[in-house]
Amino acid sequence: MLLDADPARAFMPYPAAVVPHAASGPLSGLTFAAKDLFDVAGYPTSAGSPHMLAMSGIKTRTAPTVQKLLDAGARLVGKTITDELAFSMSGKNAHFGTPVNGGAPGRIPGGSSSGSAAAVSNGLCDFALGTDTGGSVRAPASHCGLFGIRPTHGRVSLELCHDLAPSFDTCGYFTRDGDTFMRVGEVLLGIDDNPVSPQPKLLLAKDAFGLLSPDVRETLAPAIKGIEALLGAYENVTAATEGFTALYWTMRYIQSREAWGVDGPMIERYHPPLGPGVADRFEFSRGVTDAQVTEAQVIRSAFRARFNALLPRDTVLILPTMPDVAPLLSESDEALNDYRNNALNLLCLSVLSGLPQVSIPLASRLGAPFGLSIMGPAGSDLSLVALAKRIAAAAKA
Numbered sequence: 001m002l003l004d005a006d007p008a009r010a011f012m013p014y015p016a017a018v019v020p021h022a023a024s025g026p027l028s029g030l031t032f033a034a035k036d037l038f039d040v041a042g043y044p045t046s047a048g049s050p051h052m053l054a055m056s057g058i059k060t061r062t063a064p065t066v067q068k069l070l071d072a073g074a075r076l077v078g079k080t081i082t083d084e085l086a087f088s089m090s091g092k093n094a095h096f097g098t099p100v101n102g103g104a105p106g107r108i109p110g111g112s113s114s115g116s117a118a119a120v121s122n123g124l125c126d127f128a129l130g131t132d133t134g135g136s137v138r139a140p141a142s143h144c145g146l147f148g149i150r151p152t153h154g155r156v157s158l159e160l161c162h163d164l165a166p167s168f169d170t171c172g173y174f175t176r177d178g179d180t181f182m183r184v185g186e187v188l189l190g191i192d193d194n195p196v197s198p199q200p201k202l203l204l205a206k207d208a209f210g211l212l213s214p215d216v217r218e219t220l221a222p223a224i225k226g227i228e229a230l231l232g233a234y235e236n237v238t239a240a241t242e243g244f245t246a247l248y249w250t251m252r253y254i255q256s257r258e259a260w261g262v263d264g265p266m267i268e269r270y271h272p273p274l275g276p277g278v279a280d281r282f283e284f285s286r287g288v289t290d291a292q293v294t295e296a297q298v299i300r301s302a303f304r305a306r307f308n309a310l311l312p313r314d315t316v317l318i319l320p321t322m323p324d325v326a327p328l329l330s331e332s333d334e335a336l337n338d339y340r341n342n343a344l345n346l347l348c349l350s351v352l353s354g355l356p357q358v359s360i361p362l363a364s365r366l367g368a369p370f371g372l373s374i375m376g377p378a379g380s381d382l383s384l385v386a387l388a389k390r391i392a393a394a395a396k397a
Contacts, residue, residue: 008100010118011078017042019062025073026187030180033119033128035112036079037086038063039160047162048082048112050095051272063160065129065171065188072187077125080115084278085263086131086164088112089139089340090327094275098329103145103361104368107326108336110140112164113174117144120174127175127184133164134255135347137172138373141359143326145369146174147181147388152378153354156188165258168251168351178389185385194379196314196387202227202234203310205319208346211244216324216365223362223372223395227318230394234318237310242303244345250303251348253296256285276333300352307353308378316387317375320346321359325368349375356381358388362395 011033019040022028036046039059046053062070070076081096083089091114092098101109102121109118113130117140120128130137132150141148149172156171163169173188175181204224209217228234240247260282267274267282274282311317323342327335350357355378359371374391376384 006124008102008118008122008124009097010080010099010115010122010124012036012046012081012096012115014043014079019070019076021070021075022073025071027069027183028073030074030127030183031077031125032069032074033078033080033116033125034066034076035082035116035128035130037082037131037162038066038079038129040066040076040079043079045162048084048086048093048096049272051266051270052085052162061160064157065161068187080119080128083112083114084275086112086133086136086162087259087278087281089135089343090277090336091140101144101326103143104326107328107368108143110143110326112136113140117141117146117174120144120146120176123176126180127173129171129173131158131161131164132170132172133168134251134344134351137174138321138347138357138359138371139343141174141361142321142371143369145361146176147178147361147392148172148174148359149185149381149385150350150357151189151381152356155356155381163262165255165262167258168255178392181385182389185382189382189385192379192382194313194377195383196316196376196380198387198390199231200314200316200376200387202231203237203315203317204234205239205317206236207238207240207244208319208349211342211345212320212323216320219363219365219370220320220372224318226362226395227391230391237317239307239310239317239319239349241306242299246299247303247348247352248341248345250296250299251344251351253288253292254300256281256288257293260285260288277337304353307349308355311355311375311377313377315377316384319349319373319375321371321373322346325365325370354378356384358384360388360392362392
């Protein structure tokens with residue numbers, strides 16, 4: 001996409017390349033963007049890093065997930081900015097800039113799929129691909145007022161996509177409306193092997209809501225009441241019986257070890273200048289010990305078994321997507337890092353369990369959008385998308 005056609009600063013400034021797409025298909029007439037972690041023939045792949053861009057060269061193959069969308073008739077309009085090496089959640093890239101949050105221009109877009117969320121929220125394309133390792137689709141979806149999904153781990157191919165932490169990495173997407181969310185899901189997600197029904201059993205993660213301030217809980221209360229009116233009464237449950245602190249560190253140790261395994265050799269060999277926060281996270285990753293990882297793997301395994309049992313067939317969990325609306329762009333790096341750490345307490349449930357989570361744009365606070373999430377059992381992704389569409393439509397009725 002040309003710079004003069006990108007008022008949201010969402011796209012990498014690459015020269016336009018011809019990317020063929022089918023003349024007809026279920027996504028015909030729709031435009032999309034791909035996070036600059038996915039290879040697309042005719043373009044380089046930067047992974048948000050000038051050094052990786054310099055080493056990339058022009059790709060000759062297109063990632064299968066991107067190709068699936070092209071084959072369904074969607075037209076690619078460009079590759080979007082990602083946080084550096086996808087290891088951040090603010091949406092601020094020290095090298096390529098900060099895309100504009102279309103739902104709240106004075107606030108961060110959220111990362112690391114910041115450019116994809118900005119492109120959709122500013123109406124520059126109909127949908128966009130992102131990746132979610134620790135929250136990189138769900139966070140910007142909530143911040144920018146979009147539908148967004150982190151699928152069941154392994155549901156959507158990440159072949160020819162730059163990794164961050166492979167045992168956590170997933171491919172998700174953003175849309176502005178429920179109809180497009182469903183259309184894209186039917187192509188990208190395919191048929192569920194474990195769908196939830198239109199009237200599933202409802203659970204509410206009381207401990208997750210307990211992490212929110214009273215003002216934030218009050219903001220989400222009408223949306224919860226709307227879901228209850230549509231789907232029936234919910235049961236309060238404790239989602240993190242292990243405690244959020246234990247799960248936070250479990251996620252962080254595993255993610256950090258895997259991220260160092262992916263990018264550490266490049267960092268140690270070339271010493272590229274890393275942006276604020278990203279440099280700190282990789283330095284932390286370098287020092288994670290085998291004992292910390294071993295203990296974290298044990299906790300993850302036990303949590304995964306317990307949490308999957310909490311969400312059996314035809315059961316949906318309601319939880320907040322993020323701890324609050326997007327922070328202001330003027331917030332310090334320290335404040336943004338504190339916000340990120342608080343957010344990971346909520347975001348880690350889907351990451352560690354491998355279960356799908358959908359963020360729905362149902363609320364607003366301080367003039368900024370705010371998402372509410374639903375989670376379901378493994379393999380219920382497309383039916384969760386359909387349910388999210390129904391919930392959002394009922395909220396507008």
